[in-house]
Amino acid sequence: MGPGSDREFHCCHCRSWVPRRQSPLLALASKLHQHPSSTSVASMGSPDRGQAGNSLHPSRVGYTETPLTVLEQDPWEMEDSKPPRDLPAVGPERSLPGLYLSCFDMLVTEDAAWLLKVSEAAAPLSSTSPSPSAGTCASPRPEQCPVIDSQGLGLTLGLDEQMEERSLEQVQSMVVGEVLKDIETACKLLNITPDPAEWNVGNVQKWLLWTEHLYRLPQVGKAFQDLNGRDLCSMSEEDFRQRSIQSGDVLYAHLDIWKSAAWMKERCSPGDSKFTGGEELWSEADSFCSGQPIHLWQFLRELLLKPHSYGRCIRWLNKEKGIFKIEDSAHVARLWGIRKNRPAMNYDKLSRSIRQYYKKGIIRKPDVSQRLVYQFVHPV
DNA sequence: CACAAGGAGCCCC
DNA sequence: GGGGCTCCTTGTG
Numbered sequence: 001m002g003p004g005s006d007r008e009f010h011c012c013h014c015r016s017w018v019p020r021r022q023s024p025l026l027a028l029a030s031k032l033h034q035h036p037s038s039t040s041v042a043s044m045g046s047p048d049r050g051q052a053g054n055s056l057h058p059s060r061v062g063y064t065e066t067p068l069t070v071l072e073q074d075p076w077e078m079e080d081s082k083p084p085r086d087l088p089a090v091g092p093e094r095s096l097p098g099l100y101l102s103c104f105d106m107l108v109t110e111d112a113a114w115l116l117k118v119s120e121a122a123a124p125l126s127s128t129s130p131s132p133s134a135g136t137c138a139s140p141r142p143e144q145c146p147v148i149d150s151q152g153l154g155l156t157l158g159l160d161e162q163m164e165e166r167s168l169e170q171v172q173s174m175v176v177g178e179v180l181k182d183i184e185t186a187c188k189l190l191n192i193t194p195d196p197a198e199w200n201v202g203n204v205q206k207w208l209l210w211t212e213h214l215y216r217l218p219q220v221g222k223a224f225q226d227l228n229g230r231d232l233c234s235m236s237e238e239d240f241r242q243r244s245i246q247s248g249d250v251l252y253a254h255l256d257i258w259k260s261a262a263w264m265k266e267r268c269s270p271g272d273s274k275f276t277g278g279e280e281l282w283s284e285a286d287s288f289c290s291g292q293p294i295h296l297w298q299f300l301r302e303l304l305l306k307p308h309s310y311g312r313c314i315r316w317l318n319k320e321k322g323i324f325k326i327e328d329s330a331h332v333a334r335l336w337g338i339r340k341n342r343p344a345m346n347y348d349k350l351s352r353s354i355r356q357y358y359k360k361g362i363i364r365k366p367d368v369s370q371r372l373v374y375q376f377v378h379p380v
Numbered sequence: 381c382a383c384a385a386g387g388a389g390c391c392c393c
Numbered sequence: 394g395g396g397g398c399t400c401c402t403t404g405t406g
Binding site: 293329347348351352355356358365369371372 | 382383384385386393
Binding site: 350371 | 399406
């Protein structure tokens with residue numbers, strides 16, 4: 001079984017060939033399990049990848065370095081909690097605090113806290129478990145993706161290893177579920193199908209815009225114009241790099257995850273409980289991705305329902321009453337603009353549209369009016 | 381200066 | 394016609 005064979009694929013995160021039964025998502029989960037304090041995306045490259053081992057986006061370093069103890073409670077579930085805005089300033093265009101967390105961010109923040117617990121629980125049992133406090137990418141073989149072979153391991157491993165194996169499967173299941181959730185959210189917000197192979201030219205451009213925005217990449221839409229999803233999927237990493245030296249590899253890696261997720265979706269039967277969460281979400285996403293236009297209030301609600309991804313730009317102040325606050329007006333407007341293919345969208349226009357909802361009884365100002373705070377008349 | 385409120389014209393489906 | 398975008402004026406803190 002050599003590189004490129006049907007039973008292997010190239011893991012963009014660890015840049016190695018791994019058996020096909022382990023998708024990039026599982027590789028991601030496995031790697032995180034081994035290196036809970038590292039970001040698997042570090043190897044994906046970034047505009048700042050001149051600094052070896054840097055994370056995907058410098059501003060994310062702040063999240064990565066967020067003390068895990070702080071993350072034991074979801075900050076977005078805390079009433080009137082403020083998002084952390086004391087991220088390290090790393091550059092002129094990076095001072096914007098309104099970055100939303102991608103699946104990768106979740107992996108290194110909320111999930112990292114969970115992973116830490118898992119690792120801590122496993123550490124006393126296994127001398128092979130890396131210390132959760134180990135430095136970034138402290139693996140002796142950082143370039144190699146850990147491959148799971150539960151069938152073989154069960155026969156040869158001891159109790160410790162079996163327990164670790166079980167926790168690894170839990171990690172995988174959870175991480176994959178979270179990644180699928182993220183993709184599902186993007187599908188809803190962009191109104192595209194989860195399977196990149198089905199994208200038309202417009203969908204590809206939307207996805208590019210979104211990904212560029214997500215990772216603060218330079219705009220490369222022109223380099224990929226006239227390509228549909230099938231074209232995109234057939235391109236190699238080298239093809240991506242040729243079209244965009246700066247961010248081709250990141251785009252390729254991100255697309256790889258989408259492709260993998262679509263592949264897993266196809267593979268998982270409806271009765272497969274392993275990724276039940278993701279499956280449920282997929283069906284939800286499919287119903288949403290039916291090509292129907294989305295209303296602004298729906299879009300805002302979608303953002304609000306994903307606090308781990310968008311909590312830094314919009315969040316609930318009181319979910320029961322439907323009161324929410326737009327933390328980063330420009331950011332929300334940009335997201336809405338991407339969704340509606342309106343590059344000139346800004347908060348002035350978005351807020352005008354919100355105010356139209358006053359008459360319709362969809363959104364109103366709360367009793368105690370505050371700047372950037374609105375209220376759904378009929379909370380979910 | 382950013383935000384809020386609302387009028388008005390326009391476009392698209 | 395509904396929904397939303399765009400531009401505008403006026404007011405507030």
